[in-house]
Amino acid sequence: MKGNKLNTGKNHSLPHFTKEMGALKDLNKTKDLNISKEEQDSADLLSKICNFNSLVGKGILLCLQKQASLAQTLFDVLQECGIPKDKLRMSGQDKFLRPNKGSFSGVVSPRHESGNLSSLAKLQGFIDEMGLLLGNFSHEKEEKKIKPLEIEISLLASPSEHLNKSKDSQRSPKPSFSNRSNDVKRSSMPLVNISSAGENYSMTTRRKAESSLNFVNDQRVLTENMQIINSNRAIQSQTQNKILPKKTQVKSEIKTKSQALKLNLKNITSQTFAESKSKATSAKVVNNNKEATDFFYPPHIIKELQQQKEKENNNPLKSMRSTARDYSSFDMISPKPVTSTIPKKELFDESVLEHQDERDDSLNSSENLVSTPAIDTDRMFRTLDAHENSLLQSLNNLKTSTIPLKEKRTLKRLLQEEYGAKGNEFPRSDLGQLYEKKYIISAKWWRSWKEYVNFDSLDDSTSIFLISEY
Amino acid sequence: MINVEAYPRPGRLINRGLIKYDVIDDLDLLPGTLELKDHLLEHHDYEAVSRKVFDLLCKWYGCDFEIARCLKADPFRNNRLYLDLYPGTDLV
Numbered sequence: 001m002k003g004n005k006l007n008t009g010k011n012h013s014l015p016h017f018t019k020e021m022g023a024l025k026d027l028n029k030t031k032d033l034n035i036s037k038e039e040q041d042s043a044d045l046l047s048k049i050c051n052f053n054s055l056v057g058k059g060i061l062l063c064l065q066k067q068a069s070l071a072q073t074l075f076d077v078l079q080e081c082g083i084p085k086d087k088l089r090m091s092g093q094d095k096f097l098r099p100n101k102g103s104f105s106g107v108v109s110p111r112h113e114s115g116n117l118s119s120l121a122k123l124q125g126f127i128d129e130m131g132l133l134l135g136n137f138s139h140e141k142e143e144k145k146i147k148p149l150e151i152e153i154s155l156l157a158s159p160s161e162h163l164n165k166s167k168d169s170q171r172s173p174k175p176s177f178s179n180r181s182n183d184v185k186r187s188s189m190p191l192v193n194i195s196s197a198g199e200n201y202s203m204t205t206r207r208k209a210e211s212s213l214n215f216v217n218d219q220r221v222l223t224e225n226m227q228i229i230n231s232n233r234a235i236q237s238q239t240q241n242k243i244l245p246k247k248t249q250v251k252s253e254i255k256t257k258s259q260a261l262k263l264n265l266k267n268i269t270s271q272t273f274a275e276s277k278s279k280a281t282s283a284k285v286v287n288n289n290k291e292a293t294d295f296f297y298p299p300h301i302i303k304e305l306q307q308q309k310e311k312e313n314n315n316p317l318k319s320m321r322s323t324a325r326d327y328s329s330f331d332m333i334s335p336k337p338v339t340s341t342i343p344k345k346e347l348f349d350e351s352v353l354e355h356q357d358e359r360d361d362s363l364n365s366s367e368n369l370v371s372t373p374a375i376d377t378d379r380m381f382r383t384l385d386a387h388e389n390s391l392l393q394s395l396n397n398l399k400t401s402t403i404p405l406k407e408k409r410t411l412k413r414l415l416q417e418e419y420g421a422k423g424n425e426f427p428r429s430d431l432g433q434l435y436e437k438k439y440i441i442s443a444k445w446w447r448s449w450k451e452y453v454n455f456d457s458l459d460d461s462t463s464i465f466l467i468s469e470y
Numbered sequence: 471m472i473n474v475e476a477y478p479r480p481g482r483l484i485n486r487g488l489i490k491y492d493v494i495d496d497l498d499l500l501p502g503t504l505e506l507k508d509h510l511l512e513h514h515d516y517e518a519v520s521r522k523v524f525d526l527l528c529k530w531y532g533c534d535f536e537i538a539r540c541l542k543a544d545p546f547r548n549n550r551l552y553l554d555l556y557p558g559t560d561l562v
Contacts, residue, residue: 157530271557418520427518430551434543435540438539439518439537440488440555441516441517442483442488442516443515445483451477
């Protein structure tokens with residue numbers, strides 16, 4: 001049975017294989033198999049050891065060829081692991097080397113010495129050392145006879161040995177990698193064949209090695225690409241930093257300045273309010289003004305202002321000037337600072353507001369109309385004559401009205417064309433051709449339209465013409 | 471003095487009052503041929519105009535419903551043409 005399982009060289013890729021294994025798992029789940037606990041445990045154990053987590057086998061079939069001692073050790077180990085004997089069967093060498101049954105792609109030259117393997121850990125290490133691999137395995141007609149969920153682990157001999165023995169027996173199949181130079185290297189890799197639920201899988205070491213090599217190469221390429229990308233990013237950032245240092249600096253400066261300005265403004269305003277509430281002395285207000293000027297004006301202007309103030313202070317006559325004068329001098333340069341524009345009294349003195357209200361009332365009163373030349377449109381319209389008003393209305397109508405005369409003329413022309421003398425420029429439902437479509441409109445709307453365009457009037461040179469045409 | 475009496479410009483051409491359906495919620499549910507109200511009188515309730523006239527009026531003022539009827543021959547009156555306002559119903 002095992003000898004009929006031959007490798008034709010059709011190897012599945014690993015993802016494909018894992019998919020199929022998943023399918024097998026589902027298949028196994030669906031089947032209700034009478035498996036004892038021990039068998040189940042042993043099968044699970046073996047599947048775990050061999051990294052075949054998805055496989056839960058009913059029976060386990062071991063096929064160990066060539067290396068009798070190795071096979072024996074593995075057999076013993078598996079028995080120690082709790083796998084029953086009837087589930088383990090060692091195939092003989094003669095069965096393995098059948099003529100013309102295919103080539104052995106995965107070969108192994110086990111270096112493991114037979115020893116006292118008594119624990120699962122040792123078995124695990126043994127299998128790891130052997131580097132057991134899953135592989136692709138084709139099957140022939142007899143595969144139908146294979147019991148489902150059989151796991152077959154075959155440790156094949158090296159191709160050289162295999163070939164020698166085959167020469168002796170004159171029925172050795174050709175190795176699949178015989179024409180390649182690195183067969184010897186590959187021959188050191190083991191092969192595990194699994195047949196489960198009538199499907200056989202095998203993956204050669206070559207494929208695995210190639211895939212692993214490809215994976216490593218891909219990883220290398222990826223890392224190289226990542227390094228290149230990172231270096232490019234670093235270069236870009238450096239160039240950006242080099243190209244636009246001024247802009248960023250200016251922006252940062254502007255931001256910091258603006259933030260400082262805002263903070264200062266807040267502080268100043270809060271100070272002024274607090275001072276106004278606490279009825280601070282005028283000296284303090286002057287100090288605040290100074291601070292404000294220091295903040296708002298450039299240093300050279302501040303110096304000039306300070307010099308002017310000192311001069312004024314030295315001059316007794318000029319020192320009598322009011323603070324408003326000082327503010328006016330500020331106005332010539334730049335807008336007033338906040339503290340200077342808001343005197344203490346104007347902020348909270350309600351009397352000022354009352355005076356302002358009085359002024360507003362006086363402005364709004366009719367007595368001041370003569371003095372204030374405000375245009376009252378309503379009053380103007382009231383003074384106009386009725387004649388003028390009607391003229392204005394007609395002019396407004398001219399603006400909004402369309403040209404109904406054109407509509408009237410076009411429609412009249414159309415009606416004349418359609419009905420001629422019969423229609424008398426009037427729509428009639430019984431005039432026309434057979435199966436001619438007539439469109440029905442509301443008579444009310446029609447009447448309103450006729451009134452709008454003065455449809456019934458014969459003379460076009462009427463007032464409508466004057467209004468709408470020109 | 472020029473005395474001008476300007477009539478208001480008529481708004482949209484509204485034919486809804488001629489249709490049998492008082493409340494129209496969904497226009498998609500309306501049948502292909504809109505049924506007119508019963509006992510409509512020409513020149514009092516409706517006017518029948520040609521396609522050209524209707525197109526012009528719609529272009530100038532707009533329209534809500536387009537109601538079209540065909541001229542048919544009346545076999546009882548020497549095949550005199552008449553506008554079949556209620557197609558599908560037998561003549562009495």
